[in-house]
Amino acid sequence: MTRTRAAILLAGAATLLLAGTAAAGGFNIYEAGARATALGGAFTATADDGSAIFYNPAGLAFLDGMAVDLNLMPVIPSSEFTGAIRPDGSHATGKTVDQSFPIPGAYWYRNVGDLTYGVGLSAPFGLGVEWADPEAWVGRRTSYDVDLATVYVTPVLSWKVEETVGIAFGLDIAHTEIQLNKRSAVHFGTDPTADPYVDVLDAKIEGTSRINVTPMMGLMVKASPKVTFGVMYHHQKKMEVRNGELTLTNVAPAALTATIDAQIAALGGAKHDGVTDLKLPHMLAVGVACQVTEKARLEFDAVHFGWSYFDALVLDFETNPLDQTIREDYKDVLQLRFGAQYQVTPKLLAMAGYVRDESPQPVGSISPLLPDANRNDYSAGLQLRATERITLTGTYMGVNFDERSNVEGGVQQSFETEFNPAGSYDSYAHIFGVGVGYRF
Amino acid sequence: MNKHTKTLATTLATAVALLALLAAGCSVETPAPVELTYEQPTGEAIFSNYVAIGNSLTAGFMDGGLVMNGQVNSYPQLIASALGYPAGSFMQPLIAMPGIGSSDAGEGYAAGVLRFDGASLSLAGRTPLADVQSTLLLAARWPVAYQNLGVPGATLWDGMNATSSANSQSPGNSYFDFILRNSVFGGVVMCDQAASLGPTLVTCWLGNNDALGGATSGEPVLGVNVTPPTAFAAMYEALLDRVTDTVFARTGFTPVIITANVPDIASTPYFMPKALFRAMAGLPGPETLPDANLFTEADAVYVRFPTLSYLADEGMAGLPLPEEYTLDVTETAVVQDAVTGFNAAIATAVDERDHVYLYDAHAALAGLTAGQATHFLALEAQYGAAIAAATTYFSLDGIHPNNRGYGFVANGMIATINEALDTSIPSVNLANLTWDPTYGIPIDEKAAPGLSPEAARAMDAIFR
Numbered sequence: 001m002t003r004t005r006a007a008i009l010l011a012g013a014a015t016l017l018l019a020g021t022a023a024a025g026g027f028n029i030y031e032a033g034a035r036a037t038a039l040g041g042a043f044t045a046t047a048d049d050g051s052a053i054f055y056n057p058a059g060l061a062f063l064d065g066m067a068v069d070l071n072l073m074p075v076i077p078s079s080e081f082t083g084a085i086r087p088d089g090s091h092a093t094g095k096t097v098d099q100s101f102p103i104p105g106a107y108w109y110r111n112v113g114d115l116t117y118g119v120g121l122s123a124p125f126g127l128g129v130e131w132a133d134p135e136a137w138v139g140r141r142t143s144y145d146v147d148l149a150t151v152y153v154t155p156v157l158s159w160k161v162e163e164t165v166g167i168a169f170g171l172d173i174a175h176t177e178i179q180l181n182k183r184s185a186v187h188f189g190t191d192p193t194a195d196p197y198v199d200v201l202d203a204k205i206e207g208t209s210r211i212n213v214t215p216m217m218g219l220m221v222k223a224s225p226k227v228t229f230g231v232m233y234h235h236q237k238k239m240e241v242r243n244g245e246l247t248l249t250n251v252a253p254a255a256l257t258a259t260i261d262a263q264i265a266a267l268g269g270a271k272h273d274g275v276t277d278l279k280l281p282h283m284l285a286v287g288v289a290c291q292v293t294e295k296a297r298l299e300f301d302a303v304h305f306g307w308s309y310f311d312a313l314v315l316d317f318e319t320n321p322l323d324q325t326i327r328e329d330y331k332d333v334l335q336l337r338f339g340a341q342y343q344v345t346p347k348l349l350a351m352a353g354y355v356r357d358e359s360p361q362p363v364g365s366i367s368p369l370l371p372d373a374n375r376n377d378y379s380a381g382l383q384l385r386a387t388e389r390i391t392l393t394g395t396y397m398g399v400n401f402d403e404r405s406n407v408e409g410g411v412q413q414s415f416e417t418e419f420n421p422a423g424s425y426d427s428y429a430h431i432f433g434v435g436v437g438y439r440f
Numbered sequence: 441m442n443k444h445t446k447t448l449a450t451t452l453a454t455a456v457a458l459l460a461l462l463a464a465g466c467s468v469e470t471p472a473p474v475e476l477t478y479e480q481p482t483g484e485a486i487f488s489n490y491v492a493i494g495n496s497l498t499a500g501f502m503d504g505g506l507v508m509n510g511q512v513n514s515y516p517q518l519i520a521s522a523l524g525y526p527a528g529s530f531m532q533p534l535i536a537m538p539g540i541g542s543s544d545a546g547e548g549y550a551a552g553v554l555r556f557d558g559a560s561l562s563l564a565g566r567t568p569l570a571d572v573q574s575t576l577l578l579a580a581r582w583p584v585a586y587q588n589l590g591v592p593g594a595t596l597w598d599g600m601n602a603t604s605s606a607n608s609q610s611p612g613n614s615y616f617d618f619i620l621r622n623s624v625f626g627g628v629v630m631c632d633q634a635a636s637l638g639p640t641l642v643t644c645w646l647g648n649n650d651a652l653g654g655a656t657s658g659e660p661v662l663g664v665n666v667t668p669p670t671a672f673a674a675m676y677e678a679l680l681d682r683v684t685d686t687v688f689a690r691t692g693f694t695p696v697i698i699t700a701n702v703p704d705i706a707s708t709p710y711f712m713p714k715a716l717f718r719a720m721a722g723l724p725g726p727e728t729l730p731d732a733n734l735f736t737e738a739d740a741v742y743v744r745f746p747t748l749s750y751l752a753d754e755g756m757a758g759l760p761l762p763e764e765y766t767l768d769v770t771e772t773a774v775v776q777d778a779v780t781g782f783n784a785a786i787a788t789a790v791d792e793r794d795h796v797y798l799y800d801a802h803a804a805l806a807g808l809t810a811g812q813a814t815h816f817l818a819l820e821a822q823y824g825a826a827i828a829a830a831t832t833y834f835s836l837d838g839i840h841p842n843n844r845g846y847g848f849v850a851n852g853m854i855a856t857i858n859e860a861l862d863t864s865i866p867s868v869n870l871a872n873l874t875w876d877p878t879y880g881i882p883i884d885e886k887a888a889p890g891l892s893p894e895a896a897r898a899m900d901a902i903f904r
Binding site: 078080083084088187189192255403407409412424425426427 | 466467468469470471472473474475476477478581583584585620621624625626628632633635636638686687688689690691692
């Protein structure tokens with residue numbers, strides 16, 4: 001295989017990226033490779049395949065030759081919502097539609113002497129939350145369908161400084177696509193038993209970001225034959241969406257159609273240009289791995305996410321009355337990741353992992369847009385060395401969200417309470433990973 | 441099968457089984473619904489969302505019709521202003537000049553309000569029926585229920601049952617259609633429209649038309665045009681509970697309700713004691729013109745105000761006055777007994793409910809001075825228009841207050857609220873409420889003095 005063919009493969013993987021979904025705290029997706037995912041993402045001090053380009057490119061310094069690693073990790077999330085009890089005893093319910101998001105991880109690297117260079121494609125930030133029955137979904141006036149996909153193309157250069165130390169630098173070249181669909185409502189009608197609001201507008205906001213380039217780096221130190229330390233850092237990003245477009249569609253009942261048409265006309269039409277910045281946090285991972293026996297290896301990672309950078313989503317339209325600021329106020333969090341592997345046979349490697357993932361989302365910004373919660377992730381996987389050149393990896397990870405409510409002490413704590421429904425969310429995500437590695 | 445292959449197979453099988461367990465055992469679980477604490481508003485928050493239900497008195501009906509000039513001084517608007525509502529924020533079904541009265545203005549026209557034209561009462565104008573919607577109904581496109589839901593002509597029954605003029609107790613009364621607007625909203629009755637706004641404070645002044653309908657016809661009959669007090673009592677309790685329960689179901693709190701009871705017909709200048717009638721009509725005393733010759737109902741107690749117009753038209757040939765112009769002893773008793781029964785029922789209903797308080801309108805209006813309770817025309821004949829307009833609390837139709845009279849009512853309600861809730865809402869300054877019965881239209885010097893037949897017809901129709 002030539003480098004050209006490798007590049008084509010990378011491009012092919014990119015087209016699979018329809019959208020991501022949050023599989024780690026906030027809308028981070030830490031699943032960049034099937035093997036790493038099987039280890040619960042505790043891979044910073046191991047980083048021994050192409051996905052090192054994401055997890056710790058310094059690991060590449062210790063690899064030989066040239067290889068391609070292609071991973072596809074379909075994420076199947078589901079969320080349910082139960083509204084708070086209304087004064088009349090009733091409560092709303094909602095659930096997301098069945099969706100599957102194939103998360104790509106595609107990597108190529110080549111070792112020449114003490115240097116290894118490579119390039120990877122990953123999708124570390126994404127979100128896809130589509131609620132079923134959008135016409136009736138109680139949270140539709142916040143969001144009924146949101147898609148966010150971020151692709152990182154990361155070229156790296158890794159240098160084996162000495163036999164036990166590798167360092168690496170790279171660039172995260174990123175692009176984001178964002179789409180948000182919601183309804184807008186007005187207070188209308190006189191029936192006390194009915195919803196006091198009626199939907200009058202369907203609003204679709206979509207845009208793509210400019211290309212954003214930030215540095216990333218890695219360090220790996222084999223402190224002893226058994227103990228390895230690893231450090232990885234991806235810088236925070238401000239994804240500048242400058243081509244955003246808001247499309248308004250009149251969905252008002254007959255009695256209001258003319259009024260809403262007039263309001264749309266007064267705004268200057270149904271389409272409005274806008275800009276926004278999507279702020280992505282830094283990722284800083286520190287890991288230690290221990291080769292406990294010849295066959296067994298353990299790793300523990302702590303990953304710090306600078307989520308406090310994600311303070312708000314400011315939608316700034318050319319038509320000022322449409323401007324909107326969605327307050328987020330995320331906080332920095334530390335994830336704990338544990339991974340274990342066992343060489344069952346020379347050809348077969350068994351892996352398992354556990355993640356304790358604290359949500360960066362404050363109770364105030366829990367919403368249909370992103371109902372985040374603390375999570376416990378459990379993973380397992382197998383890697384088979386099928387031939388001298390080919391490895392095959394299969395992984396499953398279950399992402400189990402804690403049930404979480406935006407009501408505390410009987411009071412809704414949301415930053416916005418008019419259209420963000422009071423209630424509780426529960427979510428779960430299945431992640432299935434497959435990986436194919438080819439050593440040239 | 442070699443050892444490696446066997447181990448591989450075993451491991452794979454174990455792994456698949458474990459993964460299946462993981463995948464099957466873990467899935468999204470439907471959360472149990474959480475409880476929300478619904479807080480009962482206290483202090484200033486009680487005044488944050490005020491809604492009024494009632495009849496013409498609540499609507500700000502004045503001078504025989506509904507028009508902005510009067511509506512801006514309706515007692516609900518005056519209370520809202522005293523509570524600190526910014527101008528224009530308390531939504532009423534505002535109607536442009538010349539307003540909508542209920543008199544006969546000729547086929548195809550809606551009458552305006554009455555005005556004093558320098559000598560007599562006449563219409564301030566009329567509007568082709570086809571133009572009413574587009575030119576008069578200024579707030580028709582307001583997307584939610586009005587905060588002032590007073591519908592002229594509404595009875596207690598109507599407050600809970602009528603969705604349109606067609607199914608009201610006064611068929612043809614299009615105020616139901618203008619104010620409840622169920623051609624747009626569907627079929628929602630007055631008290632439910634009020635509840636739809638989730639009010640923290642409700643004023644409710646209904647029941648007047650349950651007696652006045654009969655009284656102003658001149659022929660009141662219990663059970664026909666006067667509501668029997670026992671039925672009234674049951675309906676009144678049902679109304680209070682329906683407002684309370686519906687607001688609670690929507691908002692989780694109980695609104696404060698201020699009710700008002702039904703004044704005596706004798707408190708209004710419309711019902712003239714027969715001696716006053718003789719004086720105003722310029723008729724001789726009973727020694728010259730015995731009651732038996734003046735009235736068909738020889739034991740007449742009260743004479744209705746429009747009789748003056750009838751007499752002006754017919755002269756002495758119109759005597760004795762037909763029975764519909766007077767309330768005799770029995771008829772007066774029917775009306776006054778009904779009012780007594782209503783007010784007892786209202787008092788009981790209020791006493792039984794902790795969140796409902798009573799403004800005693802019956803006592804308040806009975807306490808007006810003679811001048812305040814005298815018709816403008818009577819005062820005008822004696823003191824001139826300026827003093828007359830500055831003295832009386834009643835508008836030209838003789839039964840509805842003018843804006844100063846509505847200020848008086850507002851202050852009574854405000855005092856009730858302050859006493860009930862231990863608050864200190866400021867009173868309305870009545871001196872600032874000046875009433876112009878000419879509506880600023882230049883006085884027509886050629887107009888014939890007295891009450892025009894047109895105006896008299898208006899006054900006959902205004903209570904229905």
